[in-house]
Amino acid sequence: MAASRLYAPVAPGIYPANATAAYRSSDKRAPREALIVIPETVSEVSGPRCGRESLGGASQDLTRPSGRGAEALGQRIIVHGRVLDERGRPERGALVEIWQANAAGRYLHDGDRHDAPLDANFTGRGAVVTDDDGRYRFLTIEPGIYPWGNHYNAWRPRHIHFSLFGQAWATRLVTQMYFPGDPTLPLDPIFMGVPDEAARARLVSRFDIERSEPDYALAFEFDIVLRGAAGTPWEGQS
């Protein structure tokens, strides 16, 4: 079969290799065998469509977990942007799920043993569905930098985790958004695991004074680009 693919392979250097020696957790977990290239079939070019029904209890305002009442501690920030595909087409009605540490650099998770305070008014969970232009917006708290056990004196840069689906199984993306000027970025093996410098820079949000709200919150812009089909994706019904 010489048929051209709807989804071109991801160019080298953009996605980090799973076997990244500086990232210790990969040592026993990254597969040693090469990934096997398979023909593109309906299984890869179809995909789940998760919309509002998948939001659960999560909202786009993380600063007040109950939607009202007491507010989380920390610097309020607006995180906004567009979800697009490689051809610049907006991903409409796309589920965007995020999670993050609180302002002190602590996650609301049993596994997080960092000796920093929890915040009773911050869960760190958010979700939203993009609008017709592929836009999303969260109101949250700037997450703290926190230590981790990867190596001596290791610190994770401020980051927010993002999960996205796109149009197909092949476009699924889980990533992390970072903040401009974070001094720990060049020391972080997860961020530095992306080989291509220009690709790495796309993980760093842009400080956005225009969208910052006076006397209230700073804004950061983070556009997310998913793999895009060369043509019209196959109909899922076979």
Next chain:
Amino acid sequence: MSALTPSQTVGPYFRIGLEWPAAWRLGEACDLTLRGRVLDGDGVPVTDALLEIWQADADGNYFTNGAHGAHGFRGFGRCAVDAAGAYRFQTIKPGAVAAPDGGRQAPHINLLVMARGLLQHLYTRVYFPDDAALHEADSVLGCVPAARRHTLIARPAAQEFTFDIHLQGEHETVFFAL
């Protein structure tokens, strides 16, 4: 053209944002149990992995536009492993979907593995032992060296199928580049 956003690991704390408590069950009246464990290169259970599955219904239809089939079946499931590295999906046996050559692929469930330690998620497929005749002609299995194909075939157990995911080691599961 827009430039792709790189992948990053899901990390150890994904349950905060990605746990959907009921999503291991793909619908009412699902009579197939798929269960197994995620294991690292030392055979140690991976206790912070998240699995997602995507599959056709019994007639070989993917519900790609958000529609659903009988009993609310949409074909998408999500399950975080437990403290023993174990997962379970309650689903149905997928029908055979179209192959690029116009024929049919052997029935399979598309499976995605995310975990701390994986900077990009891993794609694999679960095939079923009772379809051995169809496996011979399957265009995806045909790409896999014969000696490793067994890593993609679930093992039958009472009323269920077992599919362990070996991230490394002698029985390393076959993972795909899509």
